[in-house]
Amino acid sequence: MTDAQARLIVEAQRTLGPKAVLTDAADIAPWATDWRGRVHGATPAILAPASTEEVAAIVKLAAEHRVPLVPQGGNTGMSAGATPPADGSALLLSLRRMNRIRSVRAEERIAVAEAGVILETLHDAANDVGMRFPLTLGARGSCTIGGLASTNAGGTQVLKFGTMRALVAGVEAVLPDGSIHSGLSGLKKDNRGYSIDQLLIGAEGTLGVVTAVALRLVPAVAARGVAWAGVDTPARALELWRYLEARTDSIEGFELVPQDSLALVLKHIRGTRLPLDGEHRWHVLIEATTPEAGTSIGAELERLLGDALNRGIIGNAVPASNESQAEAFWKIRDSISEAERAEGQTLAHDISVAVADMPRFIVEASEQVERAFPGVIASGFGHLGDGNIHFHVRAGSHAAPDWYEAEGAEITRFVDDLVTVAGGSISAEHGIGQLKRIEFARLADPARVHALRAIKQALDPLGIMNPGKLVP
Numbered sequence: 479m480t481d482a483q484a485r486l487i488v489e490a491q492r493t494l495g496p497k498a499v500l501t502d503a504a505d506i507a508p509w510a511t512d513w514r515g516r517v518h519g520a521t522p523a524i525l526a527p528a529s530t531e532e533v534a535a536i537v538k539l540a541a542e543h544r545v546p547l548v549p550q551g552g553n554t555g556m557s558a559g560a561t562p563p564a565d566g567s568a569l570l571l572s573l574r575r576m577n578r579i580r581s582v583r584a585e586e587r588i589a590v591a592e593a594g595v596i597l598e599t600l601h602d603a604a605n606d607v608g609m610r611f612p613l614t615l616g617a618r619g620s621c622t623i624g625g626l627a628s629t630n631a632g633g634t635q636v637l638k639f640g641t642m643r644a645l646v647a648g649v650e651a652v653l654p655d656g657s658i659h660s661g662l663s664g665l666k667k668d669n670r671g672y673s674i675d676q677l678l679i680g681a682e683g684t685l686g687v688v689t690a691v692a693l694r695l696v697p698a699v700a701a702r703g704v705a706w707a708g709v710d711t712p713a714r715a716l717e718l719w720r721y722l723e724a725r726t727d728s729i730e731g732f733e734l735v736p737q738d739s740l741a742l743v744l745k746h747i748r749g750t751r752l753p754l755d756g757e758h759r760w761h762v763l764i765e766a767t768t769p770e771a772g773t774s775i776g777a778e779l780e781r782l783l784g785d786a787l788n789r790g791i792i793g794n795a796v797p798a799s800n801e802s803q804a805e806a807f808w809k810i811r812d813s814i815s816e817a818e819r820a821e822g823q824t825l826a827h828d829i830s831v832a833v834a835d836m837p838r839f840i841v842e843a844s845e846q847v848e849r850a851f852p853g854v855i856a857s858g859f860g861h862l863g864d865g866n867i868h869f870h871v872r873a874g875s876h877a878a879p880d881w882y883e884a885e886g887a888e889i890t891r892f893v894d895d896l897v898t899v900a901g902g903s904i905s906a907e908h909g910i911g912q913l914k915r916i917e918f919a920r921l922a923d924p925a926r927v928h929a930l931r932a933i934k935q936a937l938d939p940l941g942i943m944n945p946g947k948l949v950p
């Protein structure tokens with residue numbers, strides 16, 4: 479520990495109280511490694527303020543002592559953005575004690591939640607007043623509102639409601655000089671230049687500490703219809719999406735599943751069953767919802783899929799006959815990564831291209847990867863309607879136990895090159911963090927790099943906010 483860190487820790491203990499400063503190695507350990515257990519960091523302390531004023535006091539101290547801070551929420555991020563550097567040079571700033579929901583106003587459709595509020599807690603609070611916060615994802619029981627905003631998280635409902643960027647009405651944050659930006663007034667119109675709120679969304683803790691967020695609510699779901707459809711190709715799946723999109727605005731989930739992924743789920747995940755009879759090379763899980771009680775949304779979805787079948791867009795489809803069957807369909811989709819891990823080593827790429835280009839990209843990129851790296855199996859699943867899929871490359875059965883370490887970086891570079899040539903993004907949902915920083919630096923165009931560096935330098939000239947993350 480450096481002298482500056484030691485001084486900061488003593489002053490933080492005075493400011494926050496001793497219980498809010500963890501220095502015991504056993505208390506720190508779970509938070510110093512990323513969620514996937516791949517990146518191991520080190521830090522002499524975790525500081526856990528309980529209010530915006532306390533965060534501001536800590537940031538001022540950090541600036542004074544030139545000690546970097548790594549903001550952290552639930553530590554569920556996929557790019558190791560919340561993992562401190564391995565040299566122990568930074569302190570972790572945990573927002574988990576800032577876990578108050580300040581207000582939930584159904585008539586204004588706004589909830590104000592502090593950064594450390596767990597997503598599921600917000601879901602419950604919105605539900606209690608007949609409303610809904612529509613963003614949801616697998617980590618909802620542990621990820622925080624501050625982390626979701628800072629990674630501009632997406633999830634399975636983006637199709638209808640957008641990412642965090644669309645769902646945030648305002649941000650309160652402590653900037654790197656310790657000043658407080660208060661953007662929670664929920665103004666519908668505000669043209670005072672650059673949007674500081676939007677700058678902080680997706681900034682991965684590099685421009686300040688998000689302390690509270692005003693979030694947009696929508697009416698609660700009154701009923702949903704879920705169905706599983708079989709198609710020949712990803713192009714047919716996209717045709718189905720276009721067909722549905724033109725006829726209803728009730729579709730909020732549209733997930734592509736290749737036959738290979740379905741087979742792995744049925745092989746490895748207990749309690750899963752084939753959803754649809756017949757041979758289909760690709761599958762689509764569709765969810766339609768309505769806030770209107772008494773609307774037969776399931777029947778509407780069934781009718782539309784019947785029409786799609788008659789037009790030859792799909793090979794077959796089956797509606798979920800009840801809630802437990804709907805959950806069983808979603809379980810298949812949500813278990814793909816787990817099934818792949820059970821099968822063997824897998825390299826995951828969270829990528830996006832223009833929606834119209836995605837079917838061709840999936841087919842051609844898979845062929846190219848399999849040709850360039852004989853024995854691997856490449857495929858894509860996920861949010862087709864968002865132009866975002868998880869492009870996964872699995873080791874073949876012959877692969878050495880160190881395949882991931884030995885060949886992973888080269889395969890990822892190959893995939894990232896294909897994505898870049900297609901005009902896409904090497905990070906659709908998960909951010910850059912530390913895991914994608916080298917690839918981001920290699921592939922980002924000069925204008926983007928220039929702007930990112932200039933913004934970072936302007937707001938954080940001392941480089942104390944999450945150094946070594948995101949900015950190339």
Ligand SMILES: Cc1cc2nc3c(=O)[nH]c(=O)nc-3n(C[C@H](O)[C@H](O)[C@H](O)COP(=O)(O)OP(=O)(O)OC[C@H]3O[C@@H](n4cnc5c(N)ncnc54)[C@H](O)[C@@H]3O)c2cc1C
Pocket residue numbers: 513548549550551552553554555556558559560573593614615616617620621622623624625626627628629630631632633634682683684686687688689907908911944947
């Ligand atoms: C099972 C699982 C499923 C997932 N599914 C999806 C998905 O479908 N879509 C998707 O987009 N993501 C998904 N994710 C990743 C998702 O990004 C995170 O779950 C979530 O957004 C991060 O929240 P967190 O509180 O855990 O943040 P952390 O992991 O703690 O931090 C993430 C980043 O945000 C910064 N940060 C955290 N809090 C603050 C704050 N208050 N102020 C400033 N910076 C802060 C950190 O420094 C770090 O850079 C999934 C993760 C898991 C584990």
